[in-house]
Amino acid sequence: MARTTTERKAIRSLVWLLVIIIALIAANGASVLFNNGQWTPKLALDLEGGTQITLSPQLSTGEAVTPEQLERAVAIIRQRVDASGVSEAEINTQGNQNIVVSIPGEPDDETRERIQSSAKLEFRPVLAADLPSPDTIGEEGAEDPATDPSASPSAEPSAAPSPTASPTDASDLAWITPELQEQFDTFDCASLSAVGANVAPTDEPLITCEQDGSIKYILGPVEVAGERIADARAGLVTSSTGVTTNEWGVFMEFDAEGTAQFRAVTERLVALVGVQNQFAIVLDGSVISAPRTISAITDGRPQISGNFTEESALTLADQLKFGALPIGFEIQSSENISATLGVSQLQSGIIAGIIGLILVAFYAFFQYRALGGVVLASLIVAAVITYLIITYLSNQQGFRLSLAGVAGLVISIGVIADSFIVYFERIRDELRDGRSVDGSVEAGWKRAWRTILISDVINFLAAVVLFVLAVGNVRGFAFTLGITTIVDLIVVALFTHPLMQLLARTRFFGSGHPLSGLDPQALGAVYRGRAQFRAPVGVASTKVASSSREAQRRQTIAERKAAQSSSEGKDAR
Amino acid sequence: MSRLTQFGNDLYTGQRSFDFVGRRNTWYLIAAVFVILAIGFTALRGGFVFGIEFRGGSEFRVQSTSVVEQGTAVATSIADEAVASVVPGASPRVSIVGGDSIRVQTEQLTPAETEEVRAALAEAYGVAESDVSSSFIGATWGADITRQALIALVVFLVLASLVLAVYFRTWKMSVAALIALFHDLVVTAGVYGVFGLEITPAAVIGFLTILGYSLYDTVVVFDKVRENTSEDGVESRRTFAQSVNLAVNQTLVRSINTSIVAVLPTASILLIGSVLLGAGTLRDIALALTVGTIVGTYSSIFLAAPLYVHLRQNEPEVKKQGSRPRVARTESGAVR
Numbered sequence: 001m002a003r004t005t006t007e008r009k010a011i012r013s014l015v016w017l018l019v020i021i022i023a024l025i026a027a028n029g030a031s032v033l034f035n036n037g038q039w040t041p042k043l044a045l046d047l048e049g050g051t052q053i054t055l056s057p058q059l060s061t062g063e064a065v066t067p068e069q070l071e072r073a074v075a076i077i078r079q080r081v082d083a084s085g086v087s088e089a090e091i092n093t094q095g096n097q098n099i100v101v102s103i104p105g106e107p108d109d110e111t112r113e114r115i116q117s118s119a120k121l122e123f124r125p126v127l128a129a130d131l132p133s134p135d136t137i138g139e140e141g142a143e144d145p146a147t148d149p150s151a152s153p154s155a156e157p158s159a160a161p162s163p164t165a166s167p168t169d170a171s172d173l174a175w176i177t178p179e180l181q182e183q184f185d186t187f188d189c190a191s192l193s194a195v196g197a198n199v200a201p202t203d204e205p206l207i208t209c210e211q212d213g214s215i216k217y218i219l220g221p222v223e224v225a226g227e228r229i230a231d232a233r234a235g236l237v238t239s240s241t242g243v244t245t246n247e248w249g250v251f252m253e254f255d256a257e258g259t260a261q262f263r264a265v266t267e268r269l270v271a272l273v274g275v276q277n278q279f280a281i282v283l284d285g286s287v288i289s290a291p292r293t294i295s296a297i298t299d300g301r302p303q304i305s306g307n308f309t310e311e312s313a314l315t316l317a318d319q320l321k322f323g324a325l326p327i328g329f330e331i332q333s334s335e336n337i338s339a340t341l342g343v344s345q346l347q348s349g350i351i352a353g354i355i356g357l358i359l360v361a362f363y364a365f366f367q368y369r370a371l372g373g374v375v376l377a378s379l380i381v382a383a384v385i386t387y388l389i390i391t392y393l394s395n396q397q398g399f400r401l402s403l404a405g406v407a408g409l410v411i412s413i414g415v416i417a418d419s420f421i422v423y424f425e426r427i428r429d430e431l432r433d434g435r436s437v438d439g440s441v442e443a444g445w446k447r448a449w450r451t452i453l454i455s456d457v458i459n460f461l462a463a464v465v466l467f468v469l470a471v472g473n474v475r476g477f478a479f480t481l482g483i484t485t486i487v488d489l490i491v492v493a494l495f496t497h498p499l500m501q502l503l504a505r506t507r508f509f510g511s512g513h514p515l516s517g518l519d520p521q522a523l524g525a526v527y528r529g530r531a532q533f534r535a536p537v538g539v540a541s542t543k544v545a546s547s548s549r550e551a552q553r554r555q556t557i558a559e560r561k562a563a564q565s566s567s568e569g570k571d572a573r
Numbered sequence: 574m575s576r577l578t579q580f581g582n583d584l585y586t587g588q589r590s591f592d593f594v595g596r597r598n599t600w601y602l603i604a605a606v607f608v609i610l611a612i613g614f615t616a617l618r619g620g621f622v623f624g625i626e627f628r629g630g631s632e633f634r635v636q637s638t639s640v641v642e643q644g645t646a647v648a649t650s651i652a653d654e655a656v657a658s659v660v661p662g663a664s665p666r667v668s669i670v671g672g673d674s675i676r677v678q679t680e681q682l683t684p685a686e687t688e689e690v691r692a693a694l695a696e697a698y699g700v701a702e703s704d705v706s707s708s709f710i711g712a713t714w715g716a717d718i719t720r721q722a723l724i725a726l727v728v729f730l731v732l733a734s735l736v737l738a739v740y741f742r743t744w745k746m747s748v749a750a751l752i753a754l755f756h757d758l759v760v761t762a763g764v765y766g767v768f769g770l771e772i773t774p775a776a777v778i779g780f781l782t783i784l785g786y787s788l789y790d791t792v793v794v795f796d797k798v799r800e801n802t803s804e805d806g807v808e809s810r811r812t813f814a815q816s817v818n819l820a821v822n823q824t825l826v827r828s829i830n831t832s833i834v835a836v837l838p839t840a841s842i843l844l845i846g847s848v849l850l851g852a853g854t855l856r857d858i859a860l861a862l863t864v865g866t867i868v869g870t871y872s873s874i875f876l877a878a879p880l881y882v883h884l885r886q887n888e889p890e891v892k893k894q895g896s897r898p899r900v901a902r903t904e905s906g907a908v909r
Binding site: 348352363367403404407411414415418421425428429432450451454457458459461462465468474477478481 | 581582585586721722724725728729732733736737740774775777778779781782784785786788789792793796797800823824826827830831833834835836837838839840841842844845846855858859862866
């Protein structure tokens, strides 16, 4: 009865493993069919080659980039690229002013967009616009007067510009000279995207459009620079009574300097009417939002509300937060590169890995005889599962296998094989204590599982910490290390152990054939016979080692008899 | 059965026993000598040699479709010669960019050297000097990513020692494991320092792998120590040190098997990497892994376990355990 239960359990485990493998194959198949996935993992830049984008700063004449600005820009771009998924983008500075972004493979439009919009963010007051904005900027909980009809502005600047007077502040309509007015009238929003980044000196007005080309603006000089933003997030707007509404908004936070600047501006703007009341947020020369000012912001924590969806609020928050580059950049070159010996490195890596595996297999057969076959089979199962998981993540999460990742896989051969070695050695220890083969498999498993579990926890911890905290190449490596650690646990619990349970019931292994690797004669009985290390079963003795004492206690009567007869057989020989 | 099995039997029963714990002062001394040698020689050589990603470096681009068509190998050998004629001993990284140009990365050169290399490259590839552009790489890898890796290292060490302390229910195992880990890292890094090998991002990844592996290996040994020492109480005939020593001996076959199995693939990568490819990511990772695996196995046995005994031997309960064994010991046969 007990036997069949064990057997049934073992078979159930193997079925579970099969289910996992089939599920992984199905998931991969699904992504191949529906998501343009592949059956092979995507490779990183160092193995596959990739795209290298060189960004150079857009400078008005006479300006220079400081190393601090460049460093900040690199950090922000890295943040953006990393935010687009697990890709091993390498971001370097070149020649003290360029930034080089290396992206594995061909980046999709979204990723390219993220890098390309490495924009300069600035706040400028609106001088003129051909349409009013539905969005408002105010303090948290401020009433939204969007319904107020008086707020609707005139399509053309109402005040007649006087070209001779010099403007007194950024909102002064004196900025609009007749030439500027003419430029504004003839300006075509379609030309904006073609030009790319729209650079104007910070102390001069700018003609530009809403990002989608819907509204045309004349903007005053820059009042607050994008670097002044400390944080931005999207969330639901709280009304003046403190009740959370269903309306999405963007919450900003300025640093000390920005707070003072923003306060001065909003105090002025709130008194103005029409489009002049509006405040344009300019990203890379085009307006991403131009909310009306409904109150002066004194605490540096403005809130932008209006016709936001959750998505558009999140986008704006992201743009405010990550778009705050200290300088504007343009893509100077974007080219596909072949990796430094990448392909041949991968081939050599695979050849070396196969040679290594063959050597491991040889050693396993030499050490564990027929059990070497179990090691080999388990390693193959682990390889299949790892391959499927990596392919799946590569299709779904944009994970890319780098050379460092391959190294993680290679070290995992050792860690995974170690689980089997720990397990087999524990089984052998139990055999030495005089247990039957199937009893040893069970008892050895209980002890080995604990060890395997805690040591894999440590390995997994290392992988997680490295993945969360480290950047670039190290992440890809940590990722494969973490995956293989989990695979190790799956394989040893759902494949190796059940297989051992079933094998222990075969005659070859169960009777401890000399070639099975589980020969009790060679392992334990020798010492019971010759050195009287272990007193015959049944005679109470204090001379035995406590571990064997414990093993003895756990023995069934049948096992004890079997052990006794085998040791008698040994003596007789 | 193989002789190692026989050996394993002897170790398990205590028929044969290596005195890892008793002769701990010898092992401490050896470890200390290695650590001092690693640090000393590295210092004598003037510290570590860092790769181009850490220092920044010079980069040349040669526009030449004809050379690109000949393949990477030819382009590499030409660039090697050209660069070596100006800066002996430099090992440039050569890759084909785009389909019509060759990128040559060298260490950071002086402006005069840069001009010379540029001229040499133009001559070697048979192109006009204007077709060779030069620039250099900012050392952001060093500043940015290394700092993150170091933060990760510290966080991992803290978390790992907490996990171990909770699992083994004694902080002393954590301390012993961390000291062994420190030894492994210093000695592995020392191999790079002593032989003047370049520390590249790949080598750093190798070091980080060693971090996990070394601790992993120590944990396996310590789990057997835990098992043995928790089984015998105060009435045990074995002293605490003897229990630990028996545990280490009992896991010795495992340790040998594991390290061989772990080293075989990395060593074959190291061999193929350095023989077929020369310097590169694979060789850098594999070297750190091979050295680290061997050192990690060594330190688990010779350092971590004896250190653990050292840390605990003055505990009253542990002392009591050792107070009764003298008479019984000779007949037990379990420990010799």
